[in-house]
Amino acid sequence: MAESLEGYTNKVIAYLDGVVAEIRAGSLIVQAGAFGLEVFAPKPTLMVCRVGSAVRLHTYFLVKEELLALYGFHDRDLHTLFTHLIGVSGVGPKLALALLSSMQTPLLAGAILQGDAGLLASTPGVGKKMAERIILDLKNKLPEELLAPGARGKVTTLSSPAAEDAVGALLALGYRETQVKGVVAQLALKEPEAGAETLIRKALAQLR
Template identity: 40%
Template sequence: MIAYIKGILTYIQDDSVVVDVGGVGYELICANPFGFQSSLNTEVKINTYHHVREDLQVLYGFKNQDEKYLFTKLISVSGIGPKGALGILGSVDIPAFVAAIEKEDDKFLTGFPGVGKKTARQIILDLKGKLTTMLQVSGTEDTATTEGSPVSTKGLQEAQEALKALGYTDREIKMVVPKLQLEDSANTDEVIRKALALLMKN
């Protein structure tokens, strides 16, 4: 299996990045390709998961080991494939996501693309108690923190939908999502205003 790719980041596409390793371009499918924008034309080391099927071989790329670990666990859940796992990773706050599973908060989980009630219950059934040894959980002792993170993630998702309704393309939205994830705001309107400001700069 290919654990990581190290080379020059030469190209960023809507759903992938291309890394040149000794003259060979490796395409890595990513949840947020534009999260690598600041590393364009420089050497990068990207964690990868080599997905092999009888009729297909795909390399998935991740910004860190936590993203990769969560991806591998998600695709082990019945009903979630690589595309669904990437959809979750595209707007997830990992500690909040783990906390939601531990609290069996299926309402929070159904806020992610492609996750209905049945899939949310399956995620809880398959992953509860299996992520906390490797991934951080949102502060379970601090109620404000625990309650705040899911709202922030939901706000980001709602903001993305609002931007689509305003006519922005997936490519444009993906370019600002990494910066929006750094915003410490649970208010959807604030997230939208920040996103619009970023989009006007691009």
């Protein structure tokens, strides 16, 4: 049965409208009519949902070896990134959700397009080899529209001298690259004008 359905993966349910009945660690229970559907979702989606609130989720329906699982995303770009990530050999839905949960969409897309394996490897469960494989597979496939509007056409703007200085200072303090790179990059994306000292101070507050 699973083999006959696999061709319809991600085509059966394009989106889901319902009411959030429960929020769990890595999933939502969405009431749609008389049904309560468990929908696995990344952290950004879980954070914007509220119990009792109506929600529309872009969905990915996975059929694999007798397993049926529904994944949902409040944002279409998250859905797009998810579908690309699980197309990489060795990247399953769990790891793809971890990547989507660890950093904002423009930052994750920028890391792939820019070839920043260190930033990808800052996600728990993603080693350097896996990060390099993701970059190799997706660097020429990922739509540039996933980047922040001001970064399109010039991917390198996702990093800055201040961010690089902040990472270097934190490494000198004994923190590992996988600990600091993602934190600093997220901060720099939120505050592009922030200096190295500001980034270091805010990063330390998160790392401690």
